[in-house]
Amino acid sequence: MTDLFISVLNMSITASYVILVVLLVRFFLKGLPKKYSYLLWSVVGFRLVCPVSFKSIISLFSLKPFDMTGVQSGDTSSMDYIKSTPHQTADDVNIGLPNADSVIEEITSSYSYWANIDWVLLVLSSVWAIGIFSLVIYSAVKYIRLRKRLNTAVLLNDNVYQAEGISSPFIIGFFKPKIYIPYNVSDDFLQYVLQHEKYHIKRCDNVIKIIAYFLLILHWFNPLCYLAFYLMSKDMEMSCDEWVLSQNPSIKKKYSYALLSFASANRMPLANPLSFSENDVKSRIKNALRYKKPKRFMSLCAVVLSLAVLVSCSANPKQAVDKQDFRELSKNKSLSGVISASLTEQIMSSKSEEELNHVESHIVLGKQKGDINKNNSQNLTTYFIYAFIASYQEQGNNFVNSCGSLNVYGITVKKDGDKYICVDSWIPRDGNYYPKDIKKYLPQEAYLKYQNISDNDNYRLQNEAVKIAVESNNIDINKYISNEFDGLVNIAKANGDYSLCEENINLNSYCDYTLKYVYSKFLQGNQKGLYADMYLSVLIEMLGDEAIKANSNNPQEYFDDFYNHIKTIFEKNGEEFVKANYPKSYVLLKMTVLNESKE
Structure with missing residues (x-):
């Protein structure tokens, strides 16, 4: 059950971003026919019910400030903000907004109980399941009560029934929808009311509304879904009103008066979850009175904008996290x-x-x-x-x-x-x-x-890189190493500080070249003075853990002790052992013992 809840939660997060976009675009479509706004809610429904999607460069989720490529699972093309993996922590949760993710990580990192959020997801999935069960029972009870009230309905014609105890027309039924109207509908208005309801059936709005309601039950924990359901219902009704008015341009006032006569205008959307009646009459009347057939250019713009939103909100980003453009390199x-x-x-x-x-x-x-x-x-x-x-x-x-x-x-x-x-x-x-x-x-x-990967691995990689740079460009590296030591000695003389200066960074980056240079100096013997101090200081820093602790009187004695030490390790363990565990000392052996054995 937890895996199912995580899948639903991931879809709900994706749909939330899409809902916000639809709300924004819906605002710009305010003066245009509501059929375009109504169409936009289809992409919200798609995101609420389908965990996977196609990939496209044209995608909402590849735009800033989103970073949704980081949450896209490539094997399923799904958006996985929360993974269905055991023992995950709060750090594994990624809502796709880098700044928000950083804040979440900072907050949760200080609380030990977030070390494993499996138990949190288990509790939330249980609450989610209880919520679904409660809403299904609620819907079933409301539906049964409604059906009982309609037992006395009288057939008017075809699939149209008149019923007592209702104050506005509505449709009920999935496969064989029936239209129910109150007895008090005037004959002057009846034609237009039936046009409205029959157009709902023609567009399969009765099916769409029921599906939308069950999606709302599935995502009951998301407040944006309630708003989307309400506004979708509103756009559905207004688009039907506009269709009736487009067929009968001269009936604006009469049609508005018919709407005004419905007493249950402000019924909440959940009142009859498996049917739908005429909601928000005030807005519908205003929309009906100001309805004008749009100009062709404006209709074209609305179509283009709606299609762009549908495509961009339906598609997942084509690229993976920080992937560069797909190209032949x-x-x-x-x-x-x-x-x-x-x-x-x-x-x-x-x-x-x-x-x-x-x-x-x-x-x-x-x-x-x-x-x-x-x-x-x-x-x-x-x-x-x-x-x-x-x-x-x-x-x-x-x-x-x-x-x-x-x-x-x-x-x-x-x-x-x-x-x-x-x-x-x-x-x-x-x-x-x-x-x-x-x-x-x-x-x-x-x-x-x-x-x-060890520090020795990192050293080998850096050494190989500098070797390529030196050999491919015919660099006289010993000249530069000599210049570096001259610079260190001059700095030491000027400051009166004979300890190693931070300026030896270039010597460190030369890796084996610097070691060979220093080794060759000490192998000549009798190294003393400031230069010898600098050679030894650089050598000890570069050797790191390979350096020895010795009570030597001068740099040359330290080197001799170190040389004897590494020869002992070599004689005891062999070449491969030294090469793998003492890569910097191995350079000295290649210059001496191993070189002599080859000769």
């Missing part, structure tokens, strides 16, 4: 090549003239058939990538990492003969949405692999 004979090209090409537009071409390195976390939403069109495969994308540039005496980021990507690829084509790409949204999107879109295997 690159072609390559290798899968790795097309992934690499797509990762760099999608950000090349932001590249400055001074920057070298973007470089990337990546880990394939996993793959799935179809696009990011599992739509298996055109034999697509989506690869989930964890990548480091960076850009470098030469600035005077420095080689600068101008931008760099580690991120998760989805790359959708299609095989075209002997080539691969990247047809689409996806990235998670920023901020609080980031972990949600990763958890939602990544297959389980890829998600587990993402969770196990």
